[in-house]
Amino acid sequence: MSERTFRIYRGMQQQGEIVAYRVEISEGMVVLDALHDIQEQQAPDLAVRWNCKAGKCGSCSAEVNGMPRLTCMTRIDELPADQPITVTPMQAFPVIKDLVTDVSSNYAANKSIPAFKPRSPDAPDGSWRFYQYEVDRAQEFKKCIECFLCQDVCHVLRSHGKHEEFIGPAFLVRVAAYETHPIDVEDRSTYVKEHGGIGYCNITKCCTEVCPEHITITDNAIIPLKERVVDRHYDPLRRLIQMVRRTG
Amino acid sequence: MEASVAISRAEGLGRTLRRDRWWVAPLSVAVGLGICGAYATWAIFQGRNYFAEPYLSPFYSPCLGAQCPEEIRLLEFGWWPMSPAILLMWVILGFRGTCYYYRKAYYRAYFIDPPACAVGEHRGHRYRGETAFPFVLQNLHRYFLYLSAFILAFLWYDSLKAFFFEDGFGVGVGTIVLLVNVGLLTGYTFGCHSLRHLVGGNVDCYSCAQFGDGRHRLWRGATFFNRNHMAWAWTSLIYVCLADLYVRLVASGIITDLRIL
Structure with missing residues (x-):
């Protein structure tokens, strides 16, 4: 058993401070374990959002030593042993309390995406036919767990605060999942340029x-x-070639 | 609880809570691109020592202009008074300058926008990204790709010509230098994101599209090269400078080309 110092952001959006806590570390502990330990032993009012503790729900996103990480997947023994561990909330979003942020701007961005629009069914039973290799691209994007770490690290949101003009990488991934799907027929390129702010x-x-x-x-x-x-x-x-093709 | 300190979240140029040496990568890129850029500019403006039969420096291919030796001259632009390389170098500069990898590299290294992930940047400027002039011109990347493919064809021709010496077929060190050079440039070009899109990435339903199977195969091929686009970009950039240097040293008589065969 050894002890490590955790420096944790405590406070609200406008006013906050870094508070240091000492935590006993056992083998295999992750940062979220330490946060739970602090909650249990030293600061019962510490606000932390978490759920699955298995890197699949995307709830426990925060910044560990300045980098956006899932606290449940960040092993303490992988962090420099000679320095305290700093845990702060995601900087791209307003703080509600301590490590919990208001990520509702993401839900607004999600709602703005033109919905999946499948072509007419291929079979009389209302189903479609396509090959696995055609949907591989879209399936990579389906792995997204909506942790919003990509939104947090994106400097367009984080440093320039363009939440109104730019939907961010997480939702460009969602658009790409629809756009590359073999049965989707919606064209979202104008949406992505004008509303999504991909530029x-x-x-x-x-x-x-x-x-x-x-x-x-x-x-x-x-x-x-x-x-x-x-x-x-x-x-x-x-565009010229397409016009010639159409008229030809 | 031990102690508390006044906080703030890391905002402002270069401010971060990161503890690693985040500045090493942008600094290395700035130095590397700076050295290659300075050498290429110097070599392009030289206008001499770029041809040592049968080797032609890749910076000067295809050779346009009255100054080019007759045996390698493609077109004679009598009105052009300067180094022949300048006539086409804007194509290569445009292709690399609008390349999706290099954009990442120089936005971080030179524009510090941002300098590194989760590192603060200057917030006073009105950030417009690639939505407005001049960076909206990055969207012309595919046009530079078309023009660069044309130059790449000439580089292949030159590398094959490098097997034919005055006394017939042979292989010199310069032959291998030029062949490796064109191989690296081909790997870089084949991994281009625009090419990947144009050959098949723009298709959603391969089984419905005309030539869908072939386009999917082409897309997979481009994806293979694209996975390591950064590595292709750097090796081809450094190597093209070294290839020019080799031809230049042979042409100026500082070294003698070694015949292997």
Whole structure:
């Protein structure tokens, strides 16, 4: 058994402070275990959002030593042993209390996405036919657990506060899941450009770096969507060819 | 509870609660791109020592302009007074400058927007990303791809020509240098995100689309190269400078090309 110091943000949005706690560490402990220990032994009013403790619900997102992480998947023995461990709430969202943030802007972004629109069924029983390889791309995006770590690390939201103009990487992933699905027929390229604000993304790939599900957010979701926007809005040659094809 | 200190969340240029050496990556990129950029600029403006039969520096291919030696001249632009490389270098600069990987690299390293993940940046400026001029022009990447593919074809031609010496077929160190160079540039080009989109990424239903199976195969091929696009980008960038340097050293007589075969 050894002891580690945890420096934890305590307070609300406007006023808060870092408070230090000493916690006894046992083998295999994760940061969320330490937070629970502090709650139980030293600070029963410490606000922490959590649920599954298995890296699948996306509830316990916070910043550990400055990096957005799931606290339930961050082992204490992987953090530098000679320094205190700092845990702060996600910086891109308003603090409700301590480590709990108001992520409701994400729900608004989600609602704005044009819904999945399947083509007419392929079979009389109302079902569709497609191959597994055709849906592989969309299934990668379905791994998203909505932890919002990608939203948190995205500098467009985090540093520039463009929550109104930019839906963020998590929802560009959702758009990509619909757009690349073999039976979806909706064209969301204008939505992604105008409402989704994809032009704000300058592809610095931090979203990919922090994703706990290892979704290749930038290369497989955002850049392909940017290319679809180019098809539709920035490629006069392609539009000319399409016009000639239609009239021909 | 031990103690409490006044807090704040890490905001402002360079401010962060990260404890690792986050500044190493952007600094390395800034230095690396700076060195390669400086060398390429110097080499392009030289206008000499770029051809040592049968080797042509990749910066000068295809060779346009009256200054090019007759045996490698593609077109004679009598009106062009400067180094032939300048005539086409804007294509390569445009292709690399609008490349999705390099955008990440220089936005972080030179524009510090952001300098690294979860590191504060200057908040005073009105951030517009790639929605407005000049960065909205990044959307022209696919046009630079088309033009670069044209230059790549000439580089393949040059690398094959490098097997043919005055006394017939042979292999010199320069032959291998140019062949590896064009191989790396091909890997970089084949992994281009725009190419990946154009060959098949823009298809949703491969089984419904015309030539769907073929386009899916092409998309998978581009995806294979795309996975390591950063590695292709760096190795091809460094190597093209080294290939130019090799031809330059041979052409200026500082070293002699070694014939292997």
